[in-house]
Amino acid sequence: MAIRPIVRYGEPVLHAPSAPVQRIDPEIRSLLTDMVETMYAAPGIGLAAPQVGVPLRLIVIDLSVGEDKTQLIQLVNPEILERDGEQRHEEGCLSIPGFGGSPTRPARVRVRGLDPEGQERVYEATDLLARAFCHEIDHVEGLVFVDRLSPLKRDLMKRKLRKRAREGWEE
Numbered sequence: 001m002a003i004r005p006i007v008r009y010g011e012p013v014l015h016a017p018s019a020p021v022q023r024i025d026p027e028i029r030s031l032l033t034d035m036v037e038t039m040y041a042a043p044g045i046g047l048a049a050p051q052v053g054v055p056l057r058l059i060v061i062d063l064s065v066g067e068d069k070t071q072l073i074q075l076v077n078p079e080i081l082e083r084d085g086e087q088r089h090e091e092g093c094l095s096i097p098g099f100g101g102s103p104t105r106p107a108r109v110r111v112r113g114l115d116p117e118g119q120e121r122v123y124e125a126t127d128l129l130a131r132a133f134c135h136e137i138d139h140v141e142g143l144v145f146v147d148r149l150s151p152l153k154r155d156l157m158k159r160k161l162r163k164r165a166r167e168g169w170e171e
C-alpha cells in the first residue's frame, strides 16, 4: 500500500476522459488500495484514479473517511444509470485545494460498476453520497466541479485557478 501524490487542477490527466478498465488484475486492485489509502490520508471522502495521475475509470468513496469500513465503495467503470431531482451544496476537491463551489447535482442517482472482485454493484444514493458519486464520476469523464458552475462563477474561478497553477499550489 502506498499514498500517491494527488495531481492538481491544470494537469491534463484531470481534464480529459479516462479509459475503461479492461481487466481487473492485481495491478488494478493494488491501485484501488493505494487510492483508498491516499483518500484517507488527505483526508477526503472520495477520489478518482485521474487524481493520482492514472487515466482509468476507477473511483473510491467513503463518507466515514475510514471510521466505518462498511461505507467504503470501490468501483471500476462506474456509470450513472438514473438521475432525478436537484440539489446544490458546497463541494471541494482534493485536486483544487482552497477552492469551493456549489454545482447543481441530481438529488438521487442510481450507479452501477464493478467491485474489486469483478462483481457488479448497483447503488442507490441521495444527499451527500449522490453528490460524491457525481463528483467522482465527473473526474473519470475529465470534469471537475468548476466545470459545473454557472458561466460567470466558472470563468472567475478558472482565472484564479490558472493563476494558481502558474504560481504553484501551496499545501
Ligand SMILES: [Zn+2]
Pocket: 092, 093, 094, 095, 135, 139
Ligand atoms: Zn474532486
